[in-house]
Amino acid sequence: MTRGPVDIGDPDRLYMVTGGRTDADDAFDLVTLIVSECEPTAGMQSEHVRILEICRHPTALVEVAAELKLPITVVRILLGDLHDMGQISARHPRAARSVAGLPETALLQEVLHGLRNL
Amino acid sequence: MSVPARPRQRRSAKGARSSPAAFLVILLVTAAGAASAALLAPRPARGWVAGTAAVAWCCLALVTAVALRRVGRARRQGAAQYDELEAGRSDWRRQSAETARLVTVTLPGLAGQVREGVPAEEALARAAGPADPHLRQLAQLFAGELADAVRRATEAEAELHAVRGELMRETGQLTRLTEETLPAAITLLRGGSSADTTLGRFDWPQNTLLRDTAERVIRELAHSERRSAAAQAASAKALSRVQAKIVSMLADLRDMQDRHGEEVFGDLLRLDHSTSQLGLMTDRLALLMGGRSSRVWNKPIVMESILRGAVGRIAAYRRVRLHSSSRAAISGFAAEGVMHLLAELMDNAANFSPPIDEVHVYVEERSAGLVITIEDSGLKMSDAAMRRAEESVSGRSTDLATLQGTRLGLGVVGRLAVKYGISVNYRPSSRGGTGVVVLLPPQLVAQQRTPLVTEHPPRRTQAEPVVPAPAPAPAAEAPRPARTPAPAPAAEASPRSEVPAPRASATPGGLPVRAPGRTMAEAERGRRHPAPEPPAARREPGLARDAGTRFGAFHRSRRGAGSAPDGTAPENPGDPRHPQDRTGTHPVPTDD
Numbered sequence: 001m002t003r004g005p006v007d008i009g010d011p012d013r014l015y016m017v018t019g020g021r022t023d024a025d026d027a028f029d030l031v032t033l034i035v036s037e038c039e040p041t042a043g044m045q046s047e048h049v050r051i052l053e054i055c056r057h058p059t060a061l062v063e064v065a066a067e068l069k070l071p072i073t074v075v076r077i078l079l080g081d082l083h084d085m086g087q088i089s090a091r092h093p094r095a096a097r098s099v100a101g102l103p104e105t106a107l108l109q110e111v112l113h114g115l116r117n118l
Numbered sequence: 119m120s121v122p123a124r125p126r127q128r129r130s131a132k133g134a135r136s137s138p139a140a141f142l143v144i145l146l147v148t149a150a151g152a153a154s155a156a157l158l159a160p161r162p163a164r165g166w167v168a169g170t171a172a173v174a175w176c177c178l179a180l181v182t183a184v185a186l187r188r189v190g191r192a193r194r195q196g197a198a199q200y201d202e203l204e205a206g207r208s209d210w211r212r213q214s215a216e217t218a219r220l221v222t223v224t225l226p227g228l229a230g231q232v233r234e235g236v237p238a239e240e241a242l243a244r245a246a247g248p249a250d251p252h253l254r255q256l257a258q259l260f261a262g263e264l265a266d267a268v269r270r271a272t273e274a275e276a277e278l279h280a281v282r283g284e285l286m287r288e289t290g291q292l293t294r295l296t297e298e299t300l301p302a303a304i305t306l307l308r309g310g311s312s313a314d315t316t317l318g319r320f321d322w323p324q325n326t327l328l329r330d331t332a333e334r335v336i337r338e339l340a341h342s343e344r345r346s347a348a349a350q351a352a353s354a355k356a357l358s359r360v361q362a363k364i365v366s367m368l369a370d371l372r373d374m375q376d377r378h379g380e381e382v383f384g385d386l387l388r389l390d391h392s393t394s395q396l397g398l399m400t401d402r403l404a405l406l407m408g409g410r411s412s413r414v415w416n417k418p419i420v421m422e423s424i425l426r427g428a429v430g431r432i433a434a435y436r437r438v439r440l441h442s443s444s445r446a447a448i449s450g451f452a453a454e455g456v457m458h459l460l461a462e463l464m465d466n467a468a469n470f471s472p473p474i475d476e477v478h479v480y481v482e483e484r485s486a487g488l489v490i491t492i493e494d495s496g497l498k499m500s501d502a503a504m505r506r507a508e509e510s511v512s513g514r515s516t517d518l519a520t521l522q523g524t525r526l527g528l529g530v531v532g533r534l535a536v537k538y539g540i541s542v543n544y545r546p547s548s549r550g551g552t553g554v555v556v557l558l559p560p561q562l563v564a565q566q567r568t569p570l571v572t573e574h575p576p577r578r579t580q581a582e583p584v585v586p587a588p589a590p591a592p593a594a595e596a597p598r599p600a601r602t603p604a605p606a607p608a609a610e611a612s613p614r615s616e617v618p619a620p621r622a623s624a625t626p627g628g629l630p631v632r633a634p635g636r637t638m639a640e641a642e643r644g645r646r647h648p649a650p651e652p653p654a655a656r657r658e659p660g661l662a663r664d665a666g667t668r669f670g671a672f673h674r675s676r677r678g679a680g681s682a683p684d685g686t687a688p689e690n691p692g693d694p695r696h697p698q699d700r701t702g703t704h705p706v707p708t709d710d
Contacts, residue, residue, distance in 0.1 A: 011419060011427025011457060013368075013394055014375055015387040020436045022384030043443040046422050071376050073383045 017047055017070065018077045025080030030072065032090050033058040034079060047078050048087075055088060141182045148178055216248050220257060224248065228261050238265040291323040295332055303336055310347065313340035346518075354409035357400055361412035364397045391430070398431035398461055405530050406518065411454045418447035418564030419457075421481055421488070428460035429479075434468040442481035446488055447564040452538050456558060459534045462527040463492050463542070463554050471496030471551055478549070488558040494551040504544050504552070511535060511542040538562055 015022075028034075035058045040049035047068060054067050065075040082088040103111075152171030159167035224245050231241040238261040247257045299320045306316045313336055322329045371390045375383065401411050419427070421444040429438045448456050460479075467477045471494035482489045499507065509515075510525075513532030521529050535542050539559050547553035 010423055011413075011415070011430075011453070012423050013387075013390055013426070013430040014372070015391050016426040016430040016435065018387075020387075022387055024380060043441075046420070071383070073380045 014071070014074055017045075018074055021077050022073070024073045024076035025083070027083070028061050028076050028079050028090060029092075030060070030062045031093055032061045033093055034061060034064060034088050034090050035059075036088050038087050045078075048082055051075075051078060051082060052087060058091075060093075138186055141186050145175075145179055145182060149175055213250065216250055216253060220248050220253050224257060225260060228257065229264055232261060232264045233268055238262050288323075288325060288328075291325060291328065295323055295328065300332065300335070304339065307336070307340050307343050310343075311340075312344075313337045316340065350407045350518075353407040354404060357404040357407060357409055358412075360400050361397070361404060361409075364393055364400060365412050367393050368397065391435070394431045395433055398458070398465070401458055402462070402526055402530050405458070405533060406521070406526060411458060413454050415450040415453040417450050419450065419453040420445065420447045424448050424453060424457055425460065425479060425481070428457045429464060431457075431461040432465040432468060434465075434473070434477075437468055437473075437475070438464055438477045438479060440479050440481075442479070444481045444483050444488065446483055448488075448558070448562055449564045452562040455534045455538050456540070456562065459531050459538075459540065459542075460490065460492070460556065462531045463556065466527055467492050467494035467496070467552070467554065470494065470499075475551075486557060487560045488563055490556040490558065491553055492556070493547040493549050493553040495547065495549040496551040498546055498550065499544070499552045507544050511544075 034051070034055045036052040036055040038052070040052045044052075047070070050068060051064055054064055061075060061079065062072070064079070065072050068075060070078075079088065079090070083090060152168075152175045156164055156168035156171050224247060228241050228245050231244065232238060236244070238258075242258060242261050245257075247254045299322070303316045303320055306319065307313075311319075316336055317333060322332055368390065371386055371393060375386050375390070378386065397412060404410065404412070421442055422440075425440050425442055429435045429440065432438070464477060464479065471477060475495045477492065477494045480491045480493075482491075507528060510528035511531045513534075513536035515532075531542060534540065539561070541557040541559075543555045543557075545553050545555060
């Protein structure tokens with residue numbers, strides 16, 4: 001019997017995290033900034049608690065996903081739940097800052113390649 | 119006896135004497151009468167009268183004489199007959215006395231002697247048998263028959279004794295066979311001994327019939343035990359392969375879920391769910407066949423994950439509502455068993471309640487342990503059904519023969535409950551259906567109960583040598599292992615494990631330095647946290663993260679989403695030292 005190597009994950013399956021839902025809320029894209037509006041309460045799903053903790057300061061969706069080690073889709077669903085309950089607020093970075101202040105995507109990619117090639 | 123005879127003889131003698139005298143008196147009287155008549159008669163007639171009187175007297179005298187003789191003869195006859203009668207009577211008396219003596223004295227004595235073993239002839243001689251030849255013959259016959267009967271009785275008695283002894287011996291052997299030998303032999307057979315070993319070890323009955331029967335039974339039983347053991351072993355072996363395959367499939371699926379985007383996500387989740395259900399069925403069979411669960415967790419699993427892991431394995435997982443705020447964790451060794459047990463009970467509850475009703479699961483922490491209540495609102499179980507269910511989950515009978523049809527789940531629950539000391543009780547539910555109360559004893563609950571936040575520490579501490587990563591039960595402090603062991607080249611990042619310590623990971627200007635083979639985010643972490651801090655402390659003040667953190671997270675996420683086929687090139691320069699990392703089943707030892 002295969003033992004050990006594959007047993008170090010978590011028993012949670014993603015469909016349990018999302019409650020069986022697979023359709024994400026389109027309101028969030030990868031760079032949407034999320035801010036918690038309240039403290040986690042007892043009895044909340046652990047992922048919700050962690051999102052609320054991570055997002056005490058505005059945090060991008062991708063970052064949340066990376067911290068939770070969950071796929072983007074799952075995080076979107078979870079954020080959708082929290083948003084519906086009014087426990088987070090989301091805003092697009094472009095709405096907050098001047099568009100000109102942000103580097104272009106091409107530039108970012110170029111930086112990325114540069115960094116990788118270091 | 120002769121005494122009463124005397125008066126009669128005397129009386130008859132007197133009678134015999136008196137009769138002639140009477141006759142003589144009559145003759146004298148009549149003679150006197152005739153003489154007087156002749157004297158008195160007139161002369162002329164005197165002659166006639168005298169003649170007639172003389173003739174008449176003569177006739178009378180004649181008749182009297184004849185009569186006297188007759189009487190005398192008759193008397194003599196009577197006397198002779200009387201004597202004869204008397205003799206016969208005395209004979210009879212004597213014989214009757216003899217018979218009485220024979221019956222009351224001789225025969226009992228004879229019988230007693232013969233019974234004591236004296237031969238019949240000797241006993242007859244000793245007993246002085248009756249004088250009468252018939253009676254003597256009778257006594258002889260009696261003695262002979264009695265001796266014969268006594269001999270036969272003795273023989274019969276001896277035979278009976280022998281038979282009884284034999285019967286006792288046989289009964290004893292049979293009793294020993296039934297009560298001692300056979301049960302012990304069966305136990306030995308169940309333990310896996312062969313028929314010959316078992317037959318050689320015990321003392322079998324002498325009776326060939328009994329011995330042959332016992333031997334046949336033992337051989338047949340050994341054969342059937344061997345067959346069932348072989349079948350079980352083959353099943354367990356085959357199932358363990360299926361289990362391994364399912365576990366690796368689940369890992370692959372999880373990895374695909376990370377790598378692929380939204381378009382296939384739903385399908386992947388469905389596949390994941392099907393595979394999880396398959397895992398539950400396979401584990402169920404494996405446990406029944408004496409195999410093991412497919413997985414063993416090497417760390418405590420928090421209650422939320424336990425419950426979700428359990429619910430995720432049943433078909434109707436959407437109908438299960440979890441009500442748990444418990445932060446307890448189940449020790450790794452028992453986590454899989456507890457999950458399986460709960461999954462079986464939830465499956466049962468969901469299957470036996472209407473498909474629109476929900477199954478509610480409550481968790482309470484009590485001093486006696488963790489109490490998990492599973493309530494459905496289906497039909498109330500009948501008393502008999504509840505008793506049967508209680509019997510199944512008690513685990514008292516682990517024999518496969520007690521399994522009934524397709525209802526295997528409760529049998530598995532019983533085995534797991536016994537193995538981990540879990541108590542499972544059925545009771546009517548306040549919701550109208552049936553409730554199951556599961557009590558997890560405290561020894562299954564991991565000791566440390568830490569705030570939920572720190573249960574999933576990010577990878578920041580992973581590369582710190584100070585952190586005892588392989589500690590046995592580091593619920594909170596252990597680095598969280600990877601959900602998937604990174605089968606895809608893009609997600610591999612294997613060389614991380616090679617980095618022994620956080621290097622000097624920042625430039626003097628404060629920018630992160632990425633070591634070869636490490637992701638930027640990790641380099642960033644190493645730089646920001648050179649010393650192992652409690653993960654909880656990390657997040658509090660300075661969540662004002664800098665650009666590096668964010669960029670790292672961004673990059674990891676994008677990579678995880680499978681957007682970049684080109685991610686392979688820079689991330690993993692194909693480290694030849696770790697070819698097995700590509701297999702996707704090998705763990706990264708200290709890393710996540």
